[in-house]
Amino acid sequence: MQPSVAEGCALVTKSVAIVGGGIAGLAAAYEFTKQQQAGADLTFTLFEASNRLGGIVDTVRQDGYVLEGGPDGWVSEKPWARELAIELGLEQDLIYSNDAERVTYILRNGKLLPLPDGMRMMVPTDLHALEGSPLFSDEARHWYRTEPLRAAELKANAPDADESVASFVLRHFGREVLETVGAPLLNGVFGGDVHQLSVQAVMQPFVQMEREFGSLIVALQTRARTGRVAQPIFTSLRGGVAQLTYALAATLPSNALLLNRRVLTLARAGQQWHLHTAHTGDAPPPATGDSQPLRFDAVLLALPVWETRRLLQDLDPALAALLETPGSSALTVAYALPAGQPVPWPKGFGFLALPGGSVRMLAATFADQKFPHRAPAGGHSVRVYYGGSEAEAMRHQDVKTLAYAELERIVGALPKPLHSSVRYWPMALPQYHVGHLQRVAELDRRVAELGGLQLLGNGFRGVGLPDLIRDARVTARAVASASMAP
Ligand SMILES: Cc1cc2nc3c(=O)[nH]c(=O)nc-3n(C[C@H](O)[C@H](O)[C@H](O)COP(=O)(O)OP(=O)(O)OC[C@H]3O[C@@H](n4cnc5c(N)ncnc54)[C@H](O)[C@@H]3O)c2cc1C
Structure with a gap:
């Protein structure tokens, strides 16, 4: 393999740290490994603070049950998670949600x-299906029909600027639909508040539909008539997502x-990055110290x-300030019956439970x-999900008993x-x-100025597995392409 020509015409192998x-x-x-095989002259080291890989992806398999602690599909x-699974030889293990039920x-x-x-x-494709639904009052049905x-x-008034999910939904369907469907859905997926979540960041396809069609119902109906063959809503793996x-x-x-190995500090030193790490487990310290x-x-x-x-705080406080994204905690309890x-x-x-209602849980999944x-x-298996302050409170309690009760x-x-x-x-x-998308654009600009640093993970361009996979692979490819042999 030919080494790439780096700055100052020295021949060097590019070294990359992945943290997390x-x-x-x-x-x-994974993408770096592929790029190495394709001729990229780089080495990489992945630092993980805990004793296992996967982070929030965490499946427990026991006695034929598959219990998910994080994503269940x-x-x-x-397409990006499915494509990766196929590349990894898992095609025969892909499973699909049971949409008939x-x-x-x-x-x-x-x-x-x-x-x-x-x-x-919160958008219906079939207005007839709303008739007789105990979920909606006549007033909500009227909003849907009109x-x-x-x-x-709606098309003429579609705003260019970002707005909250709440104001977007209110404009289309009124308060009852927001409170009865919008709020529990967004709470169940993002642990988030519809009055603060960015519609452009979390409901981008619907923003596009509004710009194109005005009515979201018309948009979905048109796409259903002209669109691709319907596919199952969710995909997963037979042995759980941890597969x-x-x-x-x-x-x-x-x-x-x-x-x-936890990365404690990150500092710029000339053209290089310096990392200090610490052991977090029982393993003996490495030779490097x-x-x-x-x-x-x-x-x-x-x-x-x-x-x-935390890692960027000393390096660039203005950049770190852009990362003051609040996070919602989650607690799941999965049961095998x-x-x-x-x-x-x-x-x-x-x-999904209505936020602020009489129960503490946000949602439950009838997993099987x-x-x-x-x-x-x-x-059977079932999973109960708590979010935000309830998740934080529950973790100090006898959560298995409380959640089941x-x-x-x-x-x-x-x-x-x-x-x-x-x-x-x-x-x-x-x-x-x-304003999330604008903040991320500003973040990207500041990060690019630092040189040699990339931010991945669920804080930026999507929280779901497919987006995270796509983002990580595109980024790794770009980093590797700079070290391709000529
Ligand atoms: C309960 C729950 C259910 C979800 N369900 C779904 C779903 O069904 N479908 C879906 O697509 N998405 C789902 N998501 C979202 C998705 O699972 C996450 O966004 C995603 O797994 C996050 O991956 P990540 O690599 O960005 O971060 P993480 O998984 O958080 O990984 C970060 C890693 O960094 C390590 N680390 C932390 N600090 C350091 C340090 N200083 N040095 C070294 N290592 C460090 C951590 O130990 C961790 O392993 C769900 C999320 C939750 C919480």
């Missing part, structure tokens, strides 16, 4: 009320992966956004009804679980508040 071994860091490392519409419920006043068929978020009639006005992170890790050279800075030509931070901010004992919940994928292969024949109050008596799994993710879901 979640899906973003792993996808970047991804939206099929975005797809129903999502809204928990209101203690009752599970189904969202009508054909809803995409939204297509206001298409020209993807395990398969990624298996492609990486083991000497490039440093587990139990933690007191010596480790030197790299480029650094990819693939961290929770608050940790990225024995075979041969019926469960009282209805068919469907699960339910959403995806196949989540429980052995006749068994709360679930039983909603759905009825349940069999004793065989086992369960609790995961707490502090400040794991960054809140993309109004």
